[in-house]
Amino acid sequence: xxxxxIIEAVPGTSYADITREFDAPVxxxxxxxxxxxxxxxxxxPGEERTEITHWDFRTGGGYRxxxxxxxxxxxxRGVFHTIxxxxxxxxxxxxxxxxxxxxxxxxxxxxxxxxRSRIADHSVFSSIExxxxxxxxxxxxxxxxxxxxxxxxxxxxx
Amino acid sequence: xxxxxIIEAVPGTSYADITREFDAPVxxxxxxxxxxxxxxxxxxPGEERTEITHWDFRTGGGYRxxxxxxxxxxxxRGVFHTIxxxxxxxxxxxxxxxxxxxxxxxxxxxxxxxxRSRIADHSVFSSIExxxxxxxxxxxxxxxxxxxxxxxxxxxxx
Numbered sequence: 649x650x651x652x653x654i655i656e657a658v659p660g661t662s663y664a665d666i667t668r669e670f671d672a673p674v675x676x677x678x679x680x681x682x683x684x685x686x687x688x689x690x691x692x693p694g695e696e697r698t699e700i701t702h703w704d705f706r707t708g709g710g711y712r713x714x715x716x717x718x719x720x721x722x723x724x725r726g727v728f729h730t731i732x733x734x735x736x737x738x739x740x741x742x743x744x745x746x747x748x749x750x751x752x753x754x755x756x757x758x759x760x761x762x763x764r765s766r767i768a769d770h771s772v773f774s775s776i777e778x779x780x781x782x783x784x785x786x787x788x789x790x791x792x793x794x795x796x797x798x799x800x801x802x803x804x805x806x
Numbered sequence: 807x808x809x810x811x812i813i814e815a816v817p818g819t820s821y822a823d824i825t826r827e828f829d830a831p832v833x834x835x836x837x838x839x840x841x842x843x844x845x846x847x848x849x850x851p852g853e854e855r856t857e858i859t860h861w862d863f864r865t866g867g868g869y870r871x872x873x874x875x876x877x878x879x880x881x882x883r884g885v886f887h888t889i890x891x892x893x894x895x896x897x898x899x900x901x902x903x904x905x906x907x908x909x910x911x912x913x914x915x916x917x918x919x920x921x922r923s924r925i926a927d928h929s930v931f932s933s934i935e936x937x938x939x940x941x942x943x944x945x946x947x948x949x950x951x952x953x954x955x956x957x958x959x960x961x962x963x964x
Binding site for chain 1: 818819820821866868884885886887888894896898900906908910912928930931932933934
């Protein structure tokens, strides 16, 4: 049984708070966000294959990746405003198919007892409409399936 | 008489739309945002002196500047998510005195008739509270006085 994905969006605002626990230490959870070879194995919905086309994981750096499924390909890019190891990533996020609609995520990494950990992501969209559009495009499914792949990756690593 | 600064914030949201016209062509207006030697002359409230400590004006780049008045110094930094010349800047913004509270601005540059131009800035804060805090800290005065200095700079250049 996997840990639940909790998405809380206050109606009328353009942001959502996403929390998810993991049965792995915070250092392993953070590494799976920092290392492109690990990151590409879990990000996105279940059936998609991810290729990292740019990766510069540091404060002031940036990233870009392309996901492919049977229907086509989808590219995403952003910049890293803040990276603090095992603690915090603040980054922008843009789906290139919807240009100039840029969201910003503040992803906190927390250590829990018993070698477990938690992600708390405050995800801010450019408007209420942009948040609603992402929700209707399957944001919840993409995150849920991605984190389930991350569970498997963390279990295989330990 | 200067052009008015218009700040529209929809109550209950964490974003504000800021528009301002200028009596100068869009190319000159954009250059005053792109060139650090020009930028430092107008950004911020009237009495402050600005020093640029980092400037990499390109998509994927970043900036940092420090402002000083009689009371102390205030540092700001961010990353440039998108730069399109004479058209668009999307950037993050953080006041280092309030760490990890990061806003994101999408600043559009528009050409108007008669050699005039307009800025339309969609400014998104991390929460309703963060927007209210910036408003109570004199966001309006800082922008108004900054843009008045920019008026003078553009008039002197032309």
